[in-house]
Amino acid sequence: SPETTVTVGSQTYARDEMTNVTPHILSKVGSNLHNRKYHPLNLLKQRIRDHFYKNYVKPRGNPIFTVVDDLPPVVTIEQCFDSLLTPKDHVSRKPSDTYYVNRHHVLRTHTSAHQSDLIRMGCDQFLVIGDVYRRDTIDKSHYPVFHQCEGVRLFTERELLISKFSEQDMEGLTVFEQGPRIPAKQAPHTQDAVVLLEADLKWTLTRLAHDIFGKDIETQWVDCYFPFTHPSWELEIKYKGEWLEVLGCGVMEQEILNEAGAGNKVGWAFGLGLERWAMKMYDIPDIRLFWSQDSGFLSQFRVDDANTPIKYKPVSVHPQCYNDISFWIPDNYTENDFYDLVRGLGSDMVEQVELIDNFTHPKKGRTSHCYRITYRHMDRAVHQEEANKIHALITEAAINNLAVEVR
Ligand code: PHE
Known part of the structure; x- marks a missing residue:
């Protein structure tokens, strides 16, 4: 099973x-x-x-x-x-x-x-x-x-x-x-x-x-x-x-x-x-x-001779949107746990995740991380409402699976 x-x-x-x-x-x-x-x-x-x-x-x-x-x-x-x-x-x-x-x-x-x-x-x-x-x-x-x-x-x-x-x-x-x-x-x-x-x-x-x-x-x-x-x-x-x-x-x-x-x-x-x-x-x-299924990408490489010179021309560049998430991290936390979680839920809509703030509370000794997640799909537009929905799923999963405490 x-x-x-x-x-x-x-x-x-x-x-x-x-x-x-x-x-x-x-x-x-x-x-x-x-x-x-x-x-x-x-x-x-x-x-x-x-x-x-x-x-x-x-x-x-x-x-x-x-x-x-x-x-x-x-x-x-x-x-x-x-x-x-x-x-x-x-x-x-x-x-x-x-x-x-x-x-x-x-x-x-x-x-x-x-x-x-x-x-x-x-x-x-x-x-x-x-x-x-x-x-x-x-x-x-x-x-x-x-x-x-x-x-x-x-x-x-x-x-x-x-x-x-x-x-x-x-x-x-x-x-x-x-x-x-x-x-x-x-x-x-x-x-x-x-x-x-x-x-x-x-x-x-x-x-x-x-x-x-x-x-x-x-x-x-x-x-x-x-x-x-x-x-x-x-x-x-x-x-x-x-x-x-x-x-x-x-x-x-x-x-x-x-x-x-x-x-x-x-x-x-x-x-x-x-x-x-x-x-x-x-x-x-x-x-x-490289993972795109879009013909706008793949069609540019349809050549029978691998020596054909090719320069990729972006077909359409869709706008980005971003959301931040801040949380207190538990002891056994590693950043890659969060990145995998984001990849799993955001799939190929997430272009970048940046750790934009890493702060340790002077008295409590707890550390908080703030990540900026940039949403943009290669093949289609992602609107802010869709990004917000995924962001909510990511937040919920981070709380449930990584035991972080959202600020
Ligand atoms: N395996 C190394 C890497 O992935 C590259 C490497 C291969 C270095 C063979 C030396 C010899 O970074």
């Missing part, structure tokens, strides 16, 4: 104290926008796939990268976090940030969840494209379901060295050593290994960015941290005068490869968000548009 189980696609799971998936989120599972013909995410998927198919081939011309785009989004804690060396107290594991189906299963928070399995299956070069899920704020660039493309490339010592050196010059070079772990490298890697992997990774991704965003795009690399890569970087592109992060990547942690049975290889990995890329590429102003 629905009280004791959760059904996701064709699978049924036992509910437990960790379960926090909402009906709104579950209704999105299986949409597979990235596999829908003429959808902008599908066009972008084709562009990325074709880029790798065309530019990375074996001697007789067949592609080296395998593309996997149909893995279901429910994964185990082991796949999503443990296999990737994510620390037990890392924020990404918190139920305030992640959708738990139950204590053993989550909706994947990233496509990296499939790295280990695919390597164990013997894949040395692959792309994984799929829907990923994160509890998050509500605005024009965040939606709790989005899509990622993961890329992994492994090399044997010889494959890595031969890419830059002749047989004679390779003499004496190695990729493994037992050295210290320092900011520049992992303990089992040589500096030479990292230099070669870093160059190959950055070259591969810069080339991809230039293919997708155009030759003239400016790029820069920024050092960063991921539990599963070291060293790690983010790629930023200059878009409308500002630097924007478009992907994360790095040298794969050797322990992941060792555990997956590829201990004789080294590798790099990257992950990028398809919506982010598509919004820049096609000038799509709001992430909810």
